[in-house]
Amino acid sequence: MTARTTAAGSPATGSTVELVKLRKFYGSTVAVDGIDLRIAAGAYCCLLGPSGCGKTSTLRMIAGHEDISDGDLLIGDTVVNGEPPARRGTAMMFQSYALFPHLDCTDNVAFSLKMKGVAKEERRRRAREMLDLVHMSQYADRLPAQLSGGQQQRVALARALITRPGVLLLDEPLSALDPFLRIRMREELKRLHTELGITFVHVTHSQTEAMALADLVVVMNQGRIEQAGPPREVFNQPRTAFVARFIGGHNVVEDAAGRRAVRADRILLGRPASADHGTDHQLEGTVRALEYHGASVHLTLDVPGAEDFAVVLDESRFYDAPLAIGDRVTAGWKARDVHPLVA
CATH class of the missing domain: 3.40.50.300 (P-loop containing nucleotide triphosphate hydrolases)
Incomplete structure (x- = not known):
């Protein structure tokens, strides 16, 4: 050149x-x-x-x-x-x-x-x-x-x-x-x-x-x-798990279908006994941490198949049914909110 x-x-x-x-x-x-x-x-x-x-x-x-x-x-x-x-x-x-x-x-x-x-x-x-x-x-x-x-x-x-x-x-x-x-x-x-x-x-x-x-x-x-x-x-549309994790706001889920990403603000939470979100995918887990950010509440869950599983809820939605550290929950999301990763 x-x-x-x-x-x-x-x-x-x-x-x-x-x-x-x-x-x-x-x-x-x-x-x-x-x-x-x-x-x-x-x-x-x-x-x-x-x-x-x-x-x-x-x-x-x-x-x-x-x-x-x-x-x-x-x-x-x-x-x-x-x-x-x-x-x-x-x-x-x-x-x-x-x-x-x-x-x-x-x-x-x-x-x-x-x-x-x-x-x-x-x-x-x-x-x-x-x-x-x-x-x-x-x-x-x-x-x-x-x-x-x-x-x-x-x-x-x-x-x-x-x-x-x-x-x-x-x-x-x-x-x-x-x-x-x-x-x-x-x-x-x-x-x-x-x-x-x-x-x-x-x-x-x-x-x-x-x-x-x-x-x-x-x-x-x-x-x-x-x-x-x-x-x-x-x-x-993060290409890789590294991008999804580094950019933030995504969860990387690994299962039989491979690695996939789902946005933290697209997750719906409910109690395990009565969870019916109308969602396509669900995981049970435990609330490990939560932080109040004013307009939103940020939670971290311990769930199988995902590291540091994050959930971002609108403030009013969270306080309609508040949760505490240690609570068991079901996290659900729709198939349209899943993004496949290449690596």
């Missing part, structure tokens, strides 16, 4: 990203194992998976911060395997933000333009535009130590965006924030993605984050892609 266009230049609109049999070794350890993936121009892609699954190594190869052991990486129509980060049309926002403590917000954002020789007045003007984009204009003269974590993150975003990349790479950008700020910053990332139209590639271990942000969710496990697709497809 050869390059068809030059790698120079940072387009204002999104670029496609394509991984072809991409592999990464650290000594004898295989971190990324021959993955194929195409991210459309302007997409919001989340690489999702547990620690050690290969998602950060994949992101760093796209950025040019890790060498590719084998395979090809294309940005736009260009193979960029050997290109330095500055020539890829990408920008990366690091998990630690990596702001310069001795520079104010304006100079932090303008730093990459300074390195490119852009005149001071021009680079500071463009930095102020970026700070305005992320709603940080009023803090332009402050040092990073004078900002909250969420404000530092906005400055780091502005610094990444000032180069006008075709692809913005985000390495677990919300992990250091408290739950309230995480929700606010998800809204900000979605807004920026919509307004700018560039391609976002976002690494996270949070299923909620991936579902809320992405139009392409890529679930990784042990260096491979288990499943890639729109969030609703991945949630409702």
Whole structure:
């Protein structure tokens, strides 16, 4: 495979990203194992998976911060395997933000333009535009130590965006924030993605984050892609038991028919002696744990043939016939709510 266009230049609109049999070794350890993936121009892609699954190594190869052991990486129509980060049309926002403590917000954002020789007045003007984009204009003269974590993150975003990349790479950008700020910053990332139209590639271990942000969710496990697709497809039609369990909200049931998944919020519960749900499948079990979540109640059952069998009930339905830990119950579901798994 050869390059068809030059790698120079940072387009204002999104670029496609394509991984072809991409592999990464650290000594004898295989971190990324021959993955194929195409991210459309302007997409919001989340690489999702547990620690050690290969998602950060994949992101760093796209950025040019890790060498590719084998395979090809294309940005736009260009193979960029050997290109330095500055020539890829990408920008990366690091998990630690990596702001310069001795520079104010304006100079932090303008730093990459300074390195490119852009005149001071021009680079500071463009930095102020970026700070305005992320709603940080009023803090332009402050040092990073004078900002909250969420404000530092906005400055780091502005610094990444000032180069006008075709692809913005985000390495677990919300992990250091408290739950309230995480929700606010998800809204900000979605807004920026919509307004700018560039391609976002976002690494996270949070299923909620991936579902809320992405139009392409890529679930990784042990260096491979288990499943890639729109969030609703991945949630409702998991290919494997790993995806069903990792995404959450599903039970994996193993019986003579093989491995199958059923959503936790499609389960109906009743007492064993009088259970008649009008369901096609039933299991008896014992309530092991329950948690009140406001609009819903989450229960965990001990049942044969399933690990950590979960049930999510509407609050009013649960309190119509409340249960306690240790109660025997019958869990039932309809055949239409069963999804077969390939592995």
